[in-house]
Amino acid sequence: MSDIAIRVENLGKRYEIGELVTVRDLPRVARKVATAPFRKLFGRSSAISGNGTPDGQAHDGLPSADAVDEDSPRHFWALRDINFEVKHGEVLGIIGRNGAGKSTLLKVLSRITSPTTGSADVFGRVASLLEVGTGFHPDLTGRENVYLNGSILGMTRREIAAQFDEIVAFAGVEKFIDTPVKRYSSGMRVRLGFAVAAHLDPEILIVDEVLAVGDAGFQSKCLGKMGEVAQGGRTVLFVSHNLAMVETLCPKGLLLDNGSIRAAGDITTALNAYSSLFGHTRATGLADRTDRTGDGPIRIIKIDYQDEYDAPIAAARLGHPLRIRMHYRSSHVPVANVWFTLNFFDNHNRLVFKCNNELASSLFQVSASAGQFVCDIPKLPLTPGVYHLNFHCKVNGMKSDNVERAAELMVESGDYFGTGRTFNDQRGGICVDHRWACQESVA
C-alpha cells in the first residue's frame, strides 16, 4: 500500500472570462451542440488542440473547434503547474491571498469542477466540506435535512442513522429536530450543518473556511472537533484566511499565489513566505496598484501617517494620537456623499477595528479634484506589532475604490494609560481605557 493520499501532477485550471455567450455565438454554438454527442464517438479529436494539451472545453463542454490559443485574453488560469503530494494522515493548510486559487484547487480535488490540464490521484474516501449545510431544504424538518445533507456529503443511510442522536446533540437542536429548518435561527442552521459534517468519517477531508461561522462558543467547539479529526490520523486539506487557525491545526502548509505554488513544506515556511508576499506588494505604490476594485470617481493614491505635530512618521505609537492621511484624486467634481471606511488587521489577518466617516462624523462632500481624507485617532489602542489597513470608498452607495492591504502600519509601544509605564505584551490585543479599584467591605 502506498502512503500517498493525494498526488497532484501539473494540474491547471483555466477559466473563460467575460460574457459566456451572446446572440452572436448562436450559429457556432448550434453547430457544436448538434455534433457534441458524436464527436468523440467517431474519434475526431477536436478536443485536443495543436500542442497536445486538452483544449478549453473545461467550461462549456463544447470544445472550441477553432483551437483557442492558450493565453488569449479571454482566458484566465486560476491554477497552473500545480505539483504536490500529501501522505496519509497529514494535515495540510492551504493559504494565499484572495483569488490565489485555493478554492479552485479544492473544487478540482473534490471533483466539483474538472481541471484543464494535468491530473490528480486521490486514494481513499473523500468528503469535501466547502460549505456548511449544503443542500439544506428550508421546508424540510431538521431530521429530514440531516439525512439529506449526510447523504449529499457521501454518508450511507445506515451511517447517518447510527450517529443521528450524536449529531443532533452536537448541534444542540434536540427540541427542534422535527421543525422545518426555515424556522431555525441562522446559528441553529449552521450548527446542524456542521454537526452532520463533523460526523463524516472519510479518509480524506477537504475543508474550506467553513469554521468562520457561528458564535464564538460554537466556533471553539468546531475547532476542537477539527483538532480531533486532525489528530485522528485523517488526511485533511484545510483552506483558511485565519492564519492563527491554520498555524494551530496544520503542521504542513502550501502557499498559493496567482494560481501557482509559492512555498510548500512546514507551516512556518509557508506562513513566512505568505508574509513576504505582502512585503512585495508594499513596494508597489498605492497609485500603481491594479488589484483594486470599484470604478467610481474617487481613487486613493497614497496613505501616510502623521503624529500630533503634523510630522510624518514611519511608525505609530501606542496611546499616542495618530493622523492617517488618504490622498485622493477625483475624476470629476463635485462628488457628493463619499463614504469611507478603514479596516485595521493584525498579522494573523484578524480584523481589529474599523474607522468609518459616516458613523463617526458624516459623509464627505468633495469639491476639489485632489485632496486628503484625514482620519484622526486621538489615542491609538493598537499594541506593538505590524498591522495592515484596507479601505473601502463608496460614492452614493456605489463602490468607488477598494484596496486590500493598502498600507502597513507599524506600532511601537507607548504609555497608553498615562501611568508612565509602557505596554510590553507581544501577544497582540488592543488597549482600552479602564479603571481599577479595590473595594474593601466595611465590617
Next chain:
Amino acid sequence: MSPTASFDEPASPVLTVDEPIPHVRIRPASGWSLLNLGEVWRYRELLWFFTLRDIKARYKQTLLGPIWIILMPLATSGLFSLIFGVLAGLPSGEIPYPVFVFSGTLVWGLFAKALSTSSACLKANQNLITKVYFPRLIIPLAASVSGLLDFLLGVGTLAVLMLVTGIAPSWSLLALPAFVLLAILAGLSVGVWISALSVRFRDIGYAATFLISFWMWLTPVAYSSEVVFDNPKVPAGFQPVLEAVYQLNPMFLVVEGFRWAAFGERVAGPTPLSWVSLAGLLFILGTGLFYFRRTEVTFADVV
C-alpha cells in the same frame, strides 16, 4: 523550491490493509467517458433522498396536500370534456369523454412533470452543484421519478372513475407499467437535453414551458386521434403526411398505449407506424444522456 513539494513527516497508518482503497483519478474532461451508469447506481441512496425531498417539499405547508394532485387533472379533464366533448361534440369512442380525457391528462401530466422538472432542476440545485460532487444525472433522475407518486394517486382516481362508469380493465392492463416507463423516459430524454443546455443558455429553459403546451396539442390528450385520422376537412394530398407525422410523435405512442392498457379493446391503441417513434425516443434519450454526462463536469463553472 523543488517543483514537487514533499512533506516528510512520518505518516500515521489510518487504513487497514484488508480494505481496498478507493482510487479516483481526476483528469481533464477531454476523454470520452462512457455513460458510467455504475457510478449513478452507487449513488442510488442519494437518488432516493433527492426524490423524497422533491416530493416532501412540494406538499409541505399546503392545506389540501395530496388532494391537489387529484383535483388538478380532474378539473382540467372537466374543462376539456365541456369544450371538446359537449360544445364541439368530438368523439371519444365507447369511453365517456371525461374518463377518456382524464386518462390522457394523467399520463401527459407524468411526462410533462418529468420534462419540466428535469429541465429546471440543475438551476434549482445550483448551490449543490457548486459545492459538492455527485453524478449530476441524479438530479434530473430524481426530478422525473418524483412525479410518480402524483401519478399513482391519479391512477387510483382513474380506477374509481372506471368503476363508476362500468369500464372493466382487460389483460392489456399488464402493459400499463411499460407505457408509464415510456412516459417517464420521454420526459427525461428531452429533460436532460434541456437541463444540460440551459445551464449554459438560459433561454433554452424558457422554451421548455412553451414546448410542453405546444406539444400537448399535437398529441391526442384532450381529443381522440380519430379527429385527425380520415378527417374529410383535411385536404386529400396533405392527409397522409399529416397522419404520418402525427404518429411519429413518441407521445402519441405513450398516450394511445396508455389508453389501450387501461381501456383494452374499447380504444384503437397505438398504430403500427407509431412504434417507429420508439427508436426516435431512444435516440433522443441516448444522445441526451451522453451529452449530459459529457458536459456535467463543467456545470459548476457555468451554472
